[in-house]
Amino acid sequence: MxxxxxxxxxxxxxxxxxxxxxxxxxxxxxxxxxxxxxxxxxxxxxxxxxxxxxxxxxxxxxxxxxSIYLCGNSLGVQPRNVRKYIDHYLRAWALKGVTGHFVPHDDQLLPPFVSVDEAGSKLMAPIVGAKPEEVAVMGTLTANLHLLMASFYKPTQERYKIIIEGKAFPSDHYAVESQIVHHGLRPEDAMVLIEPRESQLPILTTEQILRVIDEHASSTAVILLSAIQFYTGQYFEIEKITSYAQSKGILVGWDCAHAAGNVDLQLHDWNVDFAAWCTYKYLNSGPGCMAALFVHEKHGKVEKDKIGTAEQAFRPRLSGWWGGDKQRRFLMENKFVPQTGAAGYQLSNPSVLDTSALAASLELFNRTSxxxxxxxxxxxxxxxxxxxxxxxxxxxxxxxxxxxxxxxxxxxxxxxxxxxxxxxxxxxxxxxxxxxxxxxxxxxxxxxxxxxxxxxxxxxxxxxxxxxxxxxxxxxxxx
Ligand SMILES: Cc1ncc(COP(=O)(O)O)c(C=O)c1O
Missing domain, CATH: 3.90.1150.10 (Aspartate Aminotransferase, domain 1)
Structure with missing residues (x-):
């Protein structure tokens, strides 16, 4: 037996x-x-x-x-109420068609389609220790890493390197490598890999990470690390590493794929510059469901009085209409003014089907802490x-x-x-x-x-x- x-x-x-x-x-x-x-x-x-x-x-x-299901680090299981949320979405679409974008319902679980992204941010923010304005539920993890690097990685003659773990998840490795190439640089020159001392025990100590930061301090633009390492399960000292790198003039991003819904992140208080994560692991949204990103409020400002002047009114980014000022969205003016905060990084109108599945799970997280x-x-x-x-x-x-x-x-x-x-x-x-x-x-x-x-x-x-x-x-x- x-x-x-x-x-x-x-x-x-x-x-x-x-x-x-x-x-x-x-x-x-x-x-x-x-x-x-x-x-x-x-x-x-x-x-x-x-x-x-x-x-x-x-x-x-x-x-x-x-079953004895211990695989939420890969794919979370289905919350029972996903069906209810998706059924509401299907009914709203069937009953209202395009007017579902704007028509609220007495028994709605999520706001009309046009505002569903705001509901996503509100539900997600407490899970990662952020303000709702600092979080956008959007895109996919790797695509969001690219969007964030497009905004935060601006290589100059002096600062052009990105520091990343040597054993980073392949998609993060490829994203960083291709960003470097995209800027006309060579990964051999611009990509710094932090390698574990022992390949059999691939743990990185904080001291080792800080030492690599020191070695490349004056030539590094960005450091991108995973909050929790996918292979070893190591949870890095986010606050300490972030503040150390920032003290050297480096912008700091975290891939929180294995941390969101797992540990009690405090992205705002830890002063993280940017972060991205998927939602299908500990956040149980379903395979390939939409992801999320965090942009610290200090980077999400839009200075309206500078718009139209030579001064920079907001952090440059790759843009799409959904990131634009909501009041002017349907005016079709072709003058991009982003929404304040992470919402200003959105490109497209979000999948309401995806958001419904995700909201079903986030609602459970919001019943506890x-x-x-x-x-x-x-x-x-x-x-x-x-x-x-x-x-x-x-x-x-x-x-x-x-x-x-x-x-x-x-x-x-x-x-x-x-x-x-x-x-x-x-x-x-x-x-x-x-x-x-x-x-x-x-x-x-x-x-x-x-x-x-x-x-x-x-x-x-x-x-x-x-x-x-x-x-x-x-x-x-x-x-
Ligand atoms: C740490 C990490 N980064 C990136 C990815 C890639 O995610 P996606 O396929 O959603 O872009 C994963 C997927 O498991 C991951 O664990």
Whole structure:
């Protein structure tokens, strides 16, 4: 029996009773956020194996039939109320056609189409510690990084470099590289990669990052880092790094893909210059749903009295009509005056379908707070770490190691586990067979992310039982 592996050891040693399923259940019972789990459609084990999509009866699934879904760092699960939001959108479109842009309804969940972007900003801002005017829900992550760099990366003879992690997510790497080339520069000269000292443990210390900033201080225009590193799960010291780089005259941007909805960011107070993130991970908006960006209020000013003069009235950017002054939007004057703040970075009228899906999830986040979610996240990830530190005695010590920092302040929900060589494929097979959903980064890392919004302590406990068994089987078959 699968669960015997771990319960036996725990039962035979009473000081380790916090390793039992009962203990996990008791933690769930005390969890003040536990009711949120019911707001989500977590795929059942049966549904993960089905070959058709027809007639899933999502309401019939008992909790213990649900998969052990620890993959919110990749794709969040569907909030139940997405259907309601999308249905409202479909009805508004069907009943009102183009007039749906302007006609409010007594029972609307979101304002008329033309104002839906404002609703998005209001719902999103508290999640990243921003003012609503500093956030725009728009575009996609990589496209937003490009738009932001188009505005913030203005290479000069003296300052032309962009500093980025050597192991940045490929899309960020390509975006930076192509921006540099776009400006007629060579990545060999202008792209500074911060490389981890050990490729086996790709953690960057703050000191190392500050040292690279020092080395390139006078020639760097922008530093773009990930708030939480996708591979290691490392949560960087955003405030410290931002203020240090800014003290050297460098503009600082953060890719918050793995941080938004995961940790309690304070983008405004930390004085971040710009940031962008997707919404399909911890923010549960659905695959490829629209993203968001942050522009600090100090950069979003529009000085109306300077418009038409030789002086710069607003930060230059790549523009589209939706970023323009709302009062004049339909006058078709072809004189671009942006809206104040991040909204002035919008290009196109937003997808109301996308915004509806996203708003359904953001509404749940707004029923609690990132501070509360982070509090649970710290506990549930610490619990995962604790269980992983007590594998059954039959498992050799070097079967796996946790590469995510052990300091809770330096990580979010995710723990990345490096397996001994040759184990990954068999481990993944067993995890899948038992309805565990996590993701892998070949050749040997799995990423496990208990999302505080919907994961339970029992999920974590179950994962560890299956994982230990998977490791045992993988070791046996490798021999
Ligand atoms: C850190 C990071 N940057 C960029 C991307 C690319 O996102 P998108 O395809 O939405 O542009 C991802 C996607 O997972 C990511 O994790």
């Amino acid at each position: 699968l669960s015997d592996l771990h319960t036996k050891r725990a039962d035979s040693a009473s000081p380790l009773s916090d390793l039992t399923r009962d203990y996990a259940q008791s933690l769930d019972a005390q969890d003040p956020l536990r009711h949120f789990r019911q707001e989500f459609l977590i795929p059942s084990k049966k549904d993960l194996k089905r070959k058709t999509l027809a007639a899933p009866d999502e309401n019939d699934e008992e909790d213990d039939q649900r 990132m501070a509360q979610l982070r509090e649970k996240s710290l506990k549930i990830t610490a619990y995962l770490e604790r269980l992983l530190k007590y594998p059954p005695e039959s498992l050799p010590k070097r079967t796996f190691s946790i590469i995510t920092p052990s300091n809770p302040a330096e990580r979010g929900a995710q723990l990345s586990l490096r397996l001994a060589p040759g184990l990954l494929d068999s481990v993944l097979e067993v995890l899948e067979e038992h309805g565990v959903v996590i993701d892998e980064r070949k050749p040997d890392v799995i990423r496990v992310a208990p999302a505080p919004m919907y994961n339970s302590y029992v999920d974590v406990w179950e994962f560890c039982q299956v994982f230990f068994k998977a490791c045992r089987l993988a070791l046996d078959t490798r021999k």
